[in-house]
Amino acid sequence: MQDRPLALPHVFHRAEQYFGHKPLVTAEVDGERTTTIAEWAERVRRLATVLDTLDVSADGRVGTFGWNTARHLELYMAAPCSGRVLHTLNIRLFPEQLVYIANHAEDEVVFVDRSLLPLLWPLVDRFETVRHYVVIDDGADVPVPDDPRVHDYEALLAAATPFAGDFVVADENTAAAMCYTSGTTGNPKGVVYSHRSAVLHALITLIADGAALSEHDVVMPVVPMFHANAWGLPYGCLLAGSSIVFPGPNMTPQAVARLLERHRVTVTGGVPTIWMGMLPLLADHDLTPLRTILCGGSAVPRALSESYREAIGVPMLHAWGMTETSPIATMSVLRSHHAELAEAERADLRARQGQPVPLVDLRLVDPGTGEIQPWDDVTSGEIQAAGPWIAAEYYRGEGGGAQFTEDGWLRTGDVAAVDRYGSVRLVDRTKDLIKSGGEWIGSVELENEIMAHPKVAEAAVIAIPHEKWVERPLACVVVKPGETLTAEEVIAHLEPRVAKWWLPDAVEFIDEVPKTSVGKFSKKTLREKFGGYQVPGQTPVT
Numbered sequence: 001m002q003d004r005p006l007a008l009p010h011v012f013h014r015a016e017q018y019f020g021h022k023p024l025v026t027a028e029v030d031g032e033r034t035t036t037i038a039e040w041a042e043r044v045r046r047l048a049t050v051l052d053t054l055d056v057s058a059d060g061r062v063g064t065f066g067w068n069t070a071r072h073l074e075l076y077m078a079a080p081c082s083g084r085v086l087h088t089l090n091i092r093l094f095p096e097q098l099v100y101i102a103n104h105a106e107d108e109v110v111f112v113d114r115s116l117l118p119l120l121w122p123l124v125d126r127f128e129t130v131r132h133y134v135v136i137d138d139g140a141d142v143p144v145p146d147d148p149r150v151h152d153y154e155a156l157l158a159a160a161t162p163f164a165g166d167f168v169v170a171d172e173n174t175a176a177a178m179c180y181t182s183g184t185t186g187n188p189k190g191v192v193y194s195h196r197s198a199v200l201h202a203l204i205t206l207i208a209d210g211a212a213l214s215e216h217d218v219v220m221p222v223v224p225m226f227h228a229n230a231w232g233l234p235y236g237c238l239l240a241g242s243s244i245v246f247p248g249p250n251m252t253p254q255a256v257a258r259l260l261e262r263h264r265v266t267v268t269g270g271v272p273t274i275w276m277g278m279l280p281l282l283a284d285h286d287l288t289p290l291r292t293i294l295c296g297g298s299a300v301p302r303a304l305s306e307s308y309r310e311a312i313g314v315p316m317l318h319a320w321g322m323t324e325t326s327p328i329a330t331m332s333v334l335r336s337h338h339a340e341l342a343e344a345e346r347a348d349l350r351a352r353q354g355q356p357v358p359l360v361d362l363r364l365v366d367p368g369t370g371e372i373q374p375w376d377d378v379t380s381g382e383i384q385a386a387g388p389w390i391a392a393e394y395y396r397g398e399g400g401g402a403q404f405t406e407d408g409w410l411r412t413g414d415v416a417a418v419d420r421y422g423s424v425r426l427v428d429r430t431k432d433l434i435k436s437g438g439e440w441i442g443s444v445e446l447e448n449e450i451m452a453h454p455k456v457a458e459a460a461v462i463a464i465p466h467e468k469w470v471e472r473p474l475a476c477v478v479v480k481p482g483e484t485l486t487a488e489e490v491i492a493h494l495e496p497r498v499a500k501w502w503l504p505d506a507v508e509f510i511d512e513v514p515k516t517s518v519g520k521f522s523k524k525t526l527r528e529k530f531g532g533y534q535v536p537g538q539t540p541v542t
């Protein structure tokens with residue numbers, strides 16, 4: 001067979017050649033902007049020469065700091081097709097993390113949505129390698145700094161000559177894109193996607209026993225384009241020829257529901273928090289064309305999926321993965337042998353994380369002994385993953401060699417039981433992190449801040465379930481002998497030290513933090529103790 005590279009230029013040329021008439025819609029601050037794939041492709045060609053004009057190195061990192069927009073999709077293609085590496089910066093990270101990441105990746109240019117300038121601009125003097133800031137004007141009423149490093153996106157495109165001919169990336173193992181993921185402790189770690197992994201992963205969004213993206217679809221990725229390449233949906237859509245609707249900066253449930261209805265969206269994807277927020281609005285919107293809601297990033301509550309099924313006939317398509325797995329690793333799709341089951345049992349199955357998609361291998365391993373565990377749906381162990389779009393290491397081999405086994409599998413830090421058909425059911429997490437609304441909160445960092453309080457002897461922070469955010473932090477605090485401390489004082493102490501959305505929802509005072517046999521905090525014991533924890537005044541989790 002011919003040895004042809006699996007590379008993104010193929011995806012670009014395919015979209016340009018066959019799907020030029022298909023629309024790309026972006027919701028902006030002051031209305032909607034509609035273009036076609038043909039116009040988009042011409043702009044991608046211009047953007048590729050803009051990167052040359054800006055003197056971005058042949059394999060330089062191109063940072064983006066943006067919402068989900070068609071212009072972000074231009075960067076998604078122009079950077080990798082011209083040999084550069086797309087680096088999507090997560091707009092929700094703390095300033096220190098952003099500075100670390102941009103410097104670690106050695107971003108040479110950052111493309112920033114005008115509405116996000118207030119978040120980015122205060123940091124630029126700490127970015128050591130960025131030479132240019134290109135402002136994408138999304139209509140926001142935000143001043144653009146008068147600075148020689150600042151350029152206007154549209155002005156650069158207008159002045160550029162479109163790259164002519166075919167884009168070529170000869171080696172499919174060349175880096176195409178990168179994303180950083182939070183570490184439990186220490187610095188974020190970079191995951192680098194290759195052209196090969198991006199193309200193969202895009203194909204997976206097309207499989208029938210999955211999201212099944214096709215040319216007939218209108219797809220709205222609500223999951224941010226800075227979260228593991230929006231779960232591969234943008235590249236998948238270009239490969240399939242689907243129309244795309246980008247929600248832009250307004251991600252309120254009302255705005256999302258309006259877009260789904262107005263554009264007759266058939267496939268969408270986002271974290272559970274988005275869909276929880278939209279639940280009360282379902283009755284007021286005609287979402288008849290919608291057939292698939294891809295949902296993951298956190299466990300999808302059974303009740304949420306069922307509420308959607310009852311209201312609009314579409315349950316969530318539950319998927320599991322992580323930045324290191326590109327991210328799609330499993331999808332919960334009912335099989336032929338489930339056809340006769342009662343609806344309640346089918347709902348139970350849909351609440352599982354699901355079976356590995358083709359080309360992904362999983363195994364269940366006892367974290368203590370390293371022994372492979374049986375798939376009996378009872379025995380639990382850590383899920384390890386292997387496959388062509390699963391990371392083999394972190395960028396520059398840093399920060400987490402321990403996360404890869406000697407025989408080349410990724411330790412996911414997720415604990416699961418697996419049934420005999422390979423369906424994964426997550427039961428716990430070994431990584432010390434809390435996932436709130438799809439974003440990570442570092443429990444260890446919170447603990448360290450609390451333990452810095454002079455009256456605190458020990459503190460452990462665990463996740464408790466939350467109706468909207470899925471998980472929220474609970475601080476378990478041990479006060480020093482002879483001292484008194486209130487929950488309000490703990491929160492007041494944290495306020496200047498951590499982001500507002502990191503503040504624990506509740507503080508519990510305990511006599512001692514339970515320890516493991518080697519003297520580490522036993523979060524497992526705490527999680528068991530506070531399993532059904534109910535924060536006073538909050539909606540109970542069903």
Ligand code: ADP
Binds near residue numbers: 181324426
């Ligand atoms: P993403 O950008 O896809 O959220 P991250 O790398 O930030 O990826 O987070 C991955 C982690 O999120 C997983 O290891 C797991 O702990 C959690 N997660 C992702 N999907 C699910 C799911 N469907 N159910 C439970 N936890 C999930």
